[in-house]
Amino acid sequence: MLDDFFQPPLHFKVAEPWMWETPVSPAEETLVERAVDKRKREFRAGRNAAHSLFNQLGINHPHLLKATQREPAWPAGWVGSISHTQGICVVVLASTCHAASVGLDVEQATPLNPDLRDMICRPEELAQISRLRAEHGAALAYEKLIFSAKESVHKAYFPLNHHTLDFLDARIDLEWSSQSFVASILNPEPAPKHPVARFEGRFLFHQDWIFTLIVNTAPKSPG
Ligand SMILES: CC(C)(COP(=O)(O)OP(=O)(O)OC[C@H]1O[C@@H](n2cnc3c(N)ncnc32)[C@H](O)[C@@H]1OP(=O)(O)O)[C@@H](O)C(=O)NCCC(=O)NCCS
Structure with missing residues (x-):
């Protein structure tokens, strides 16, 4: 179902359970050092899922930091979007050959x-x-x-x-x-x-x- 939704040329990753728990790079962890546990978990899920995509695509971008506000500073040549809510975190990525920007949101269907x-x-x-x-x-x-x-x-x-x-x-x-x-x-x-x-x-x-x-x-x- 999600494969149909996020069709190529998009790349997407749903965070695996370990990704919510596992700390990311020190530079990234700094962004949530004062955050509550829930925020740390969702942030780590997004970052770990993004790094999984980077590895898969051969993109060298060791630290996915913030740009001007909370929006991620994607690697040169790529745009993407992250969304997390209870029970799921998804990252989507597209080459700038295919997209100028991407917006993804996942909400509880309540x-x-x-x-x-x-x-x-x-x-x-x-x-x-x-x-x-x-x-x-x-x-x-x-x-x-x-x-x-x-x-x-x-x-x-x-x-x-x-x-x-x-x-x-x-x-x-x-x-x-x-x-x-x-x-x-x-x-x-x-x-x-x-x-x-x-x-x-x-x-x-x-x-x-x-x-x-x-x-x-x-x-x-x-x-
Ligand atoms: C920022 C905002 C979109 C986050 O949405 P949310 O449903 O609470 O949370 P989500 O998990 O879906 O999205 C959070 C992710 O969005 C991304 N994000 C945050 N601010 C962003 C921005 N300004 N631009 C692009 N992406 C942004 C980040 O990756 C963030 O996750 P991270 O901090 O772990 O990296 C929301 O809190 C907000 O401020 N909305 C008000 C603005 C708005 O939507 N206006 C309506 C326009 S029609």
Whole structure:
């Protein structure tokens, strides 16, 4: 199932149990030295999984540190994304020949906290969700899917522009039959370095989780 979702030219790795427990390089460990155990475990899972991919691909990048904020400083020639939630951590990697940025998010497939609904979802998205509930059943966590898609937007957008969009700055249009979505950036910052009007993404409900993925294939504008 995940092999179909993360198709070549993407490379992906689901963290193995030992990866959550095993410390990474001293330089990487410094990034979480004051963190609580849960944060150390998820960080190690992501880093160990990333290093497993680097080894597999012959990439020499001994320390996967942070770039400007929390986004990983990927090796030259590669872009990627990390997501962890209870029970799973996934890393995805793509060559810059194939993608300018990648956004991956994995969430528990449980209902979004109703108090957050109007902070996350635009009215058009709520209307869309009402239609989907009628057509495909009430049980699925549609609002959480919108949330996850927007987290993927952030992870694909931020490394290009170093700007954090608000959840209401983007609109997700779901295409249920193809398990895909379009994310329209409605309110970008005034002078983005790499303007983005829309991203195309895919989603998957698998086991306990919702996966959303954006592979931004638009050429990166110079500068
Ligand atoms: C940063 C954020 C996306 C993390 O999401 P999360 O669901 O809590 O956690 P995940 O496990 O899925 O993702 C965490 C990973 O994302 C990556 N990440 C963090 N900040 C990032 C950024 N600015 N850009 C790209 N990737 C980032 C990191 O690899 C991080 O893991 P690590 O610290 O162990 O390396 C989220 O906390 C956040 O700040 N969201 C607000 C911004 C937003 O989503 N706006 C909506 C735009 S439409």
